[in-house]
Amino acid sequence: MPRHPDTVITPNTLLTEARRRLTSPQRPGQRMSRAELADAVNAALDQLYPRTDLTAHYVDHRWVGKLERGEHRWPSEERRAGLRHVLGAATDAELGLYSPRRTGGMSAPGHEREAPDNSSLADLLPVNDLLQVVMPTVGRRVGHAAVSDLAARVHRLRLADDVLAGGDLIAPAFRELRAATKLYRETSHTETVGRGLLVQVGELAQIAGWIASDAGFASLAERTYRLGASAARQAGDRSLAANLLGSLAYQHANTGRERLAVDLARAALREAGPEAPAEARALCLDRLAWAYARVKDPQPALRALGEAHDALLRRRDGDAPRWAYWVSQDELDVMDGRVFTELQRPLKALPLLSRALEGYDATHAREVALYLSWLVVAYADAKEPEAAACAAARMLDLTEGLPSARVAHRACHVMERMIPFRGVTEVRALLADRWAPGRGKA
Known part of the structure; x- marks a missing residue:
């Protein structure tokens, strides 16, 4: 695909x-070279497309170099499938691959499309400093009623996120966030009311960031989380600040920045801190467990899971912040199942996930x-392809038309995970009916 002459080339x-992150197959202790990656991709093409002659799609170290330098961003669908297979990526976006000519789909991190209403945080933030203290100006005076009204709107947005995907909610979420920051900055109020408004800005930033992340706007989500953490710290709400940092950590864990x-x-x-409400501390520990699982470090991951359950046992009625309404023993069990799956321990994962879904x-x-x-x-890891195919079909039925980048990425990962079992009747039928490699038919 030829580049537009004004295209800015940035390294991938x-x-x-x-x-x-991969070790060299020929030089122990060293990183995989470009030539070795090219050889691995060529081998993957033969494995992924066993009945197709793809020698015309074979690549070499020069081709890998062009990709890494950003000179080429959108290889053929077969080559992208080979790269994902070798590098263990669920999506093209995780590898910085995107089509410059596509405007309607999800793009790579750092190259996201604009939010539906051209939402931007530029009008919310002090110039060039996300963490600079936001000082209110003298304007109409507001009191505790304004805080209560804002808190109610924030919680309605949270509840909406339970049943609607990020693509449906991103526009109203950022309208609310802009309105809340404007209310804080352009009104006069007591110090107590100001803290209350800042808390609500922080809570709004958390849910807006979560929605943006779900819709596929990773950079927007990160900036939003950082805005919220700044507001929460100014308000002295350490649990809320921790929730925002933990939300960003969770996003990083799922978008190729696992160590961070x-x-x-x-x-x-x-x-x-140790005095945080039980639900807040349990949530922090669960996100830590997930981050450790993503870097394949089982012992600290399992230790964090256990500490999360212990923390929740110390919950006290009326102590939990409103934003933690969904943190429960059942949700911790779900994270246990996900961590066990990530660590390839399907026999532990399957009963937890099955029970949660029931x-x-x-x-x-x-x-x-x-x-x-x-x-x-988990079923695939347990060598139960028929059950895996049944669960995958159910997942795809639920995701059709759902505007969620997270779900779309997981759907691609699931279908690629089924490829090794294509000799099984149920899997072959699923792949033939619901998926075409690289096209995102799922």
Whole structure:
């Protein structure tokens, strides 16, 4: 695909980092070279497309170099499938691959499309400093009623996120966030009311960031989380600041920045402190467990899971912040199942995920679909392809038309995970009916 003459070429650091995370198959203790990656991709093409002659799609170290330098961003669908297979990526976006000519789909991190209403944080933030203290100006005076009204709107948005995907909610979420920051900055109020408004800005930033992340706007989500953490710290709400940092750590863990996720999840736990409400501390520990699982470090991951359960046992009625309404023993069990799946311990994961899905609210289609995606992987790891195919079909039925980047990425991962079992009748039928490699038919 020829480039527009004004195209700005930027190195594809995500792809380079993904290659360097792999060890050389020929030189112990060294990183995989570009030539070795090319050889691995060629072998993957033969494995993924056994009845197709793809020699015309074979690549070499020069081709890998062009990708890493950013000179080429959108290889053929077969080559992208080979790269994902070798580098262990669920999506093209995780490898910094995107189509410059596509405007309607999800793009790579750092190259996201604009939010539906051209939402930007530029009008919310002090110039060039996300963490600068926001000082209110003298304007109309507001009191505690304004805080209560804002808190009610924030919670309605949270409840909406339970049943709607990020693509449906991103516009109203950022309208609310802009309105809340404007209310704080352009009104006069007492110090107590000001703290209350800042808390609500922080809570709004957390849910807006979560929605943006789900819709596929990773950079926007990160900036939003950092805005919220700044507001929460100014308000003296350490648990809320920890929730925002933990949310960002969770995003990093799922978007190729796993080591940074571990560091940030640890920071979130320190921010919360030992006196944090039980639900807040348990949530921080769960996110830390997930970050450790993503870097394949089982012992600290399992230790964090155990500490999360211990923390929740100390919950006290009326002590939990409103934003932690969903943190429960059942949700911790779901994370246990996901961590066990990530660590390839399917016999531990399957009963936890199966039990969670049995009683989960069917109106929460996105969460059900995501949990099914881990159930599929656990079944595949347990060499139960028929059960995996059944769960995958159920997941795809739920995700059709759902505007969630997270679900779309997991659907691609699930279908690629089924490829090794294509000799099984149920899997072959699923692949033939619901998926075409690289096209995202799922």
